[in-house]
Amino acid sequence: MKEGTFIVLEGIDGTGKSTISKKLKEWLEGDGREVVLTAEPTKEWLGNAVRRANEEDLDPRTESLLFTADRCQHTKRIGTWLDEGKVVICDRYFGSTVAYQGAALAPLMGDNAIPWLMALNGPVARRADVTILLTCEPSMAMRRVGDRGHLSKFEKEEYLRKVQDNYLMLAKELNWTVVDSDVQLAQVVETVKQAVRAYV
Numbered sequence: 001m002k003e004g005t006f007i008v009l010e011g012i013d014g015t016g017k018s019t020i021s022k023k024l025k026e027w028l029e030g031d032g033r034e035v036v037l038t039a040e041p042t043k044e045w046l047g048n049a050v051r052r053a054n055e056e057d058l059d060p061r062t063e064s065l066l067f068t069a070d071r072c073q074h075t076k077r078i079g080t081w082l083d084e085g086k087v088v089i090c091d092r093y094f095g096s097t098v099a100y101q102g103a104a105l106a107p108l109m110g111d112n113a114i115p116w117l118m119a120l121n122g123p124v125a126r127r128a129d130v131t132i133l134l135t136c137e138p139s140m141a142m143r144r145v146g147d148r149g150h151l152s153k154f155e156k157e158e159y160l161r162k163v164q165d166n167y168l169m170l171a172k173e174l175n176w177t178v179v180d181s182d183v184q185l186a187q188v189v190e191t192v193k194q195a196v197r198a199y200v
């Protein structure tokens with residue numbers, strides 16, 4: 001059986017990852033593909049531990065380790081789905097840890113933060129067939145997530161700006177596809193489909 005396809009969506013809060021993941025799933029299913037839509041943190045107990053850590057304001061190193069532990073188990077499940085020939089769409093993956101915890105750890109670890117997170121995730125994360133980085137002006141992203149009512153501690157404009165800078169650095173280094181989400185949703189979806197088409 002043909003190996004599946006691993007698609008990752010990354011980007012700061014409010015760039016449209018969850019909305020676009022669902023649209024991609026519908027599109028690929030319409031094309032007869034079996035699709036698993038998954039996300040990090042996961043809904044498993046390690047994912048719940050991550051959410052609890054976020055609420056309790058733990059040391060960002062502890063948080064980084066929890067995110068990575070959740071990912072390690074998740075990656076095994078992803079591997080099984082791919083072996084079954086499915087398309088796996090993952091809403092956030094290791095880039096989220098490098099971008100977000102990279103920004104949170106910078107005051108504590110300086111320039112060592114990102115290399116540490118990369119080294120930690122190297123043996124844990126699996127290489128995606130295609131990673132899409134959605135970008136958005138952080139003030140616009142904040143307005144979009146503001147409609148949700150409750151904001152997480154990560155959803156602050158200046159912080160998201162640093163996170164997005166980290167993401168752009170990763171995109172350059174790892175050859176990700178960068179898609180501007182500051183335009184009409186239908187247009188973003190079309191651009192993402194085009195980027196994915198070659199791999200599915």
Ligand SMILES: Nc1ncnc2c1ncn2[C@@H]1O[C@H](COP(=O)(O)OP(=O)(O)O)[C@@H](O)[C@H]1O
Pocket residue numbers: 011012013014015016017018019020144145147181182183184185186188
């Ligand atoms: N390109 C876009 N234009 C306008 N609104 C958008 C766009 N992309 C997403 N949104 C809206 O922004 C909000 C956040 O989108 P969501 O998919 O939850 O983002 P994320 O998962 O990246 O945090 C949702 O209400 C969504 O409908």
Ligand SMILES: [Mg+2]
Pocket residue numbers: 017018019091
């Ligand atoms: Mg989301």
